[in-house]
Amino acid sequence: MSTAAARTHALPEAAQAAPAPLPTPLPAPAGLAAATRRQRRLAYWQAMPLGLIFLVFFLVPLALTLVVSFWEYNEYEIIPAFTLQNYADVFEGCLSGGDLCTTFRTYLSTLKFCLLGWAATLTIGFTVAYFVAFHVRSTAMQTVLFLICTIPFWTSNVIRMIAWVPLLGRNGLVNDTLMSLGVIRTPIEGLLYSDFSVVLAFIHLDTVFMIVPIFNSMMRIDRSLIEAASDAGATPWQTLWNVIVPLCKPGIAIGSIFVLTLIMGDFVTVGVMGGQQIASVGKVIQVQMAYLQFPAAAANAVVLLGAVTVLIAALTRLIDLRREL
């Protein structure tokens, strides 16, 4: 209180002093305080665009989803109210024991895709990033190869998925080739519209999200560290495990978060590549939306959000991202 009063008191003095420079440096503290406050106000202005975007596109929709998840609904209307029925519906039959309830089975299936997709994108992404970062010498070539990695993004998700159909179908290119080579007699059935094709599509769509952050981490590794490791007698594999992988941890964590969240919330890929036969959490929400059961979809979305948050919290527990960045 007293300092604030002193400040407001001092302010006119400083304002008076400003036009004619006085020989005495006395008004300086007041001027400094005013400058600090001005700077702080400026900082808020500078943070505002991002803050607004964050508010409008993230906090508000999230809050709305949360609110709607407690509303009631029937066949033809949505009723603002407060009920836990939607959440009870999500977990219906889950606590009774015996067979797994639909929700748990769906989550398990989605988690399985997560695990498979994550393991595959990590392996491929790390290998590609390692090759481009450490084995390609010229920066120009690195840029070119890096751009090539993004080429799949020039077409839409759905087209990229549909492109697999003539390749993997019962009479597709793969089956035809294998049969004409005499490797198989009858076409392989499980190529398309199966877990395999879903995971394949995930790898196709999401590997680049693994490559970019890992590549970024790798480019920040001082090349003399690699020399120091070989000087200390490390074989290339030892250098990889003891120097490169630990220093890529932040990139691996960020890439993993991208891939896991993308797969957790996916409904298109599982739908298209699974021939609309495979359940996923995102698919459940999408179907409920299609039937205008918004409160039920909202409750499912909140549960999904919780699951993803737990997943990422576990990941950041393994790697302290804030320290590593």
Next chain:
Amino acid sequence: MDIELISLTKRYGDTVAVDGINLKIRSGSYCCLLGPSGCGKTTTLRMIAGHETVSSGDVVIGPKAVGDLPPAERGTAMMFQSYALFPHLTCRDNVAFGLKMRGVPKAERLKRAEAMLALVQMDHLAGRLPAQLSGGQQQRVALARALVTGPKVLLLDEPLSALDPFLRVRMRTELKRLQGELGITFVHVTHSQEEAMALSDLVVVMNGGRIEQAAAPRTVFERPATAFVARFIGGHNVIALPDRRVAVRADRMRLGPEAGPEAQSARVVAVEYQGSTVHVSLEAPNLAAEAGAPLTAILSDHAFAASPFTLGDTVRVGWPAGEAHRLDA
């Protein structure tokens, strides 16, 4: 172990970084590769270490030619200019790294790492990460890491250049002490002639990928072989006489009546007081080896006080006959 370089050459495309150098470094000696940046000294060191391939010629360490051997099989260890400590490992683990790679059991390698850290007086900070250490401390850890595997040759790439002047002098003393205690060969790359003089048993002055002179520091200073060495090592005037070029140490120049019968006249262009000595810059067009390069005479403060000069004075400048050393080329 003895190191021998046999017409060692490194080419990058059309440019020759190291141009067929021959050198023999005796076992247990402290050798400094000295020269301006781009003279090929670091490339030479990296070829000895095995971090750079050899274009032609060979490196012999001890009894065997090490041409294509990987670094760890040469009996050498390198200390990098930026120290290259692993940022994710503590000091202890950094030092133990080489032992871990060789499969030394954990308890033993940590014990040996601790002992090595004690040798460089860093045992009290063994649990810290490199980012939590000052430059001087990081350097000690890098030194311990290089020495832990018991190399026969230690290669140092400008080890002192990142330190402040005070620490530099202290670390210099320490390096010399360590080298004496361990009795192994040190090869040290530097661009500071002062560092080379203070440390080495053998100074190798390099320029343009070639060796200008390789000799004991006293020999290099007393009898510089070429005009480049005389200029680079400092404290010398390169003087063009009608029939030859000579180097005369700046502190052996004589001014005024002492200058002798063959003295030439020169104009004083700068006088710098340095405490115990006074540096007088002289313009003598008849003597200058390069147009516009002044000569320097270093006088004791006594001598200067007895007969002071001011800017613009014309003085006689000469030197005792035995002090002029003929230069090659």
